[in-house]
Each structure stands twice: as C-alpha cells, then as structure tokens.
Amino acid sequence: MTPTQLAAVAERFKVLAEPARLRVLHALRHGGRHVTGLVADTGLQQANLSRHLQQLYAHGFVVRSRQGTFVHYAIADPQVFALCDLMCGQIERAQGRRRANRPARRAPVATDPARRPGGAGVNR
Amino acid sequence: MTPTQLAAVAERFKVLAEPARLRVLHALRHGGRHVTGLVADTGLQQANLSRHLQQLYAHGFVVRSRQGTFVHYAIADPQVFALCDLMCGQIERAQGRRRANRPARRAPVATDPARRPGGAGVNR
DNA sequence: CGCTTATATTACTGAGCAGTCATATATGAA
DNA sequence: TTCATATATGACTGCTCAGTAATATAAGCG
Numbered sequence: 001m002t003p004t005q006l007a008a009v010a011e012r013f014k015v016l017a018e019p020a021r022l023r024v025l026h027a028l029r030h031g032g033r034h035v036t037g038l039v040a041d042t043g044l045q046q047a048n049l050s051r052h053l054q055q056l057y058a059h060g061f062v063v064r065s066r067q068g069t070f071v072h073y074a075i076a077d078p079q080v081f082a083l084c085d086l087m088c089g090q091i092e093r094a095q096g097r098r099r100a101n102r103p104a105r106r107a108p109v110a111t112d113p114a115r116r117p118g119g120a121g122v123n124r
Numbered sequence: 125m126t127p128t129q130l131a132a133v134a135e136r137f138k139v140l141a142e143p144a145r146l147r148v149l150h151a152l153r154h155g156g157r158h159v160t161g162l163v164a165d166t167g168l169q170q171a172n173l174s175r176h177l178q179q180l181y182a183h184g185f186v187v188r189s190r191q192g193t194f195v196h197y198a199i200a201d202p203q204v205f206a207l208c209d210l211m212c213g214q215i216e217r218a219q220g221r222r223r224a225n226r227p228a229r230r231a232p233v234a235t236d237p238a239r240r241p242g243g244a245g246v247n248r
Numbered sequence: 249c250g251c252t253t254a255t256a257t258t259a260c261t262g263a264g265c266a267g268t269c270a271t272a273t274a275t276g277a278a
Numbered sequence: 279t280t281c282a283t284a285t286a287t288g289a290c291t292g293c294t295c296a297g298t299a300a301t302a303t304a305a306g307c308g
Binding site for chain 2: 001003005006007008009010011012013014016017018019022023026060076077079080082083084086087088089090091093094097
Binding site for chain 4: 158159160170171173174175177178192193194195
C-alpha cells in the first residue's frame with residue numbers, strides 16, 4: 001500500500017463522508033434526475049447542491065448529460081451503494097456488540113489477564 | 125433514510141477518510157499491535173498516532189487492552205477491510221472507464237442526442 | 249437581439265480537524 | 279517513593295471545506 005494509494009482511497013471516502021452528498025446519491029439510487037428535481041428531493045439549496053454535484057462528478061460517482069436547459073445526473077457505478085450498505089451493516093453490528101457488552105460489565109477493558117477493580121485503566 | 129442515519133454513516137466514512145488512519149488499520153490487518161509498534165510501522169508521531177487511535181476506538185473500529193505499560197490495539201470488525209477493498213475496486217474500475225472513454229473523444233458529454241461541436245457544453 | 253429558466257461559479261465566513269510541542273497520566277521496577 | 283517507559287491530552291496553528299449570497303454562464307424561445 002503506497003502512500004499515493006492510501007491518499008486516493010481516503011480522498012474517495014471523504015466524498016462519501018458528508019450527509020448532503022449521501023442524500024444526493026440516495027436520491028439518485030432509483031434513477032437519474034435533473035438538478036431541479038434534486039433540489040426538490042434533497043432540500044439542499046441550488047448553489048450548495050451544485051457544488052456537491054461537481055464533487056461527485058469530479059470523483060466519478062455520477063455521470064451527467066445535458067438535456068436542453070436541464071442537466072441530468074445519474075449514478076456512475078451502482079457499487080457505491082454496496083459501500084453504503086456495508087457501512088450500515090457495520091453500524092448495526094457495532095451497536096449490537098455494544099449492547100452485548102454492556103450487560104456484563106461496563107466496558108470491560110483492563111489489564112489483560114486479571115482485572116483490578118480500583119485501577120484507573122485505559123477507559124475514561 | 126433519516127437525516128440521523130445519514131449523519132451516522134457519513135461520520136463513519138469520515139473516520140476512514142484519512143490516510144493516516146487507513147495506515148493504522150492496514151498495520152493492524154494481520155494482527156494486533158502495541159502503540160510503540162504502530163509508531164514504528166506507520167511512521168506517525170506518537171502524539172498524532174494516539175489521537176488517531178482514540179478516534180478509531182471511539183468509533184468502534186478497533187478494540188484495546190492494557191498489557192503492562194503497553195496498550196494493545198486490534199481490529200474490532202474485519203469487515204472494514206471489505207469496505208477498503210471495495211473502494212479500491214471502484215477506483216480501478218473508474219480508471220478503466222476513464223481510459224476507455226479517452227481514446228474516443230475527450231469527455232464526450234454534451235447535449236444528449238447529438239453533439240454540437242462548437243457549443244460550450246457541460247464540460248470545463 | 250432580449251427575456252426567461254436552469255445550472256455553475258466566485259468570494260466570503262465560520263467550523264472542524266490534522267499535526268505538533270509540551271506536559272500529564274499510567275504502570276512497573278528499583 | 280523515585281525513576282523510567284508508555285500512552286494520552288491540552289493548547290495552539292494552519293488548512294480544508296460546507297453553506298450562503300450574489301453573479302455569471304448556458305440554452306431555448308419570441
């Protein structure tokens with residue numbers, strides 16, 4: 001894994017690390033749409049939405065084509081949703097784990113072999 | 125998809141949207157490690173690494189346990205790597221698409237049915 | 249051309265965050 | 279307790295970036 005590759009992956013994750021852009025992708029999930037339609041679907045301001053669309057386009061998440069005065073945007077690679085779905089699954093699993101840990105003891109992380117009750121461990 | 129859910133997903137993507145943290149995860153891929161070992165593996169400064177570890181821990185990407193003066197970190201859910209691998213695959217596919225488009229014409233995005241040569245289209 | 253609608257861009261502002269230095273805390277050993 | 283090592287944290291700096299308002303550009307129509 002070269003630093004360049006890591007940077008490329010991180011940069012792409014960063015595009016998805018924004019609720020507004022996830023909203024746009026979600027709105028496009030079941031078919032392309034004009035900017036005007038996306039404004040209605042997402043509730044984003046036109047200028048703001050346009051910026052997000054530029055970014056999604058620049059990183060190849062969406063494709064676009066002009067149709068008269070309108071510009072039509074669509075998902076470039078449906079695999080993005082696989083990413084999102086995976087992430088959702090992880091969130092659920094993490095919540096499940098948290099729920100499973102809590103009943104036993106509150107965050108049982110301490111000196112590995114035996115827990116010393118009074119010690120200020122790694123937890124906060 | 126509620127705004128809350130979107131925010132949760134975005135927040136998690138954000139944790140992965142950082143080369144340094146990807147580096148840490150990569151270093152942990154084949155087994156847990158002490159902070160000192162991670163300093164050596166990643167080349168990050170101790171303070172900086174510690175901050176990233178706190179973040180990975182807070183979001184449930186890693187687990188930790190004390191071993192004497194050392195603190196041992198390990199991957200919490202190996203599925204993270206599925207995310208990373210998926211992302212890498214998308215990057216490769218996107219590059220392939222770009223390579224496939226370039227020979228024909230430079231970014232052939234224009235008014236949908238017929239391309240007008242002189243028009244300043246959607247491209248920049 | 250001039251008008252209207254659709255989309256993009258510029259300039260700005262404020263918030264968040266990575267990196268760094270210095271320092272604090274935790275643990276074990278002497 | 280004092281010292282040494284390992285890890286975490288406080289405070290600061292500089293950069294990036296989302297949101298916004300105003301304006302520019304593109305396309306169709308009369």
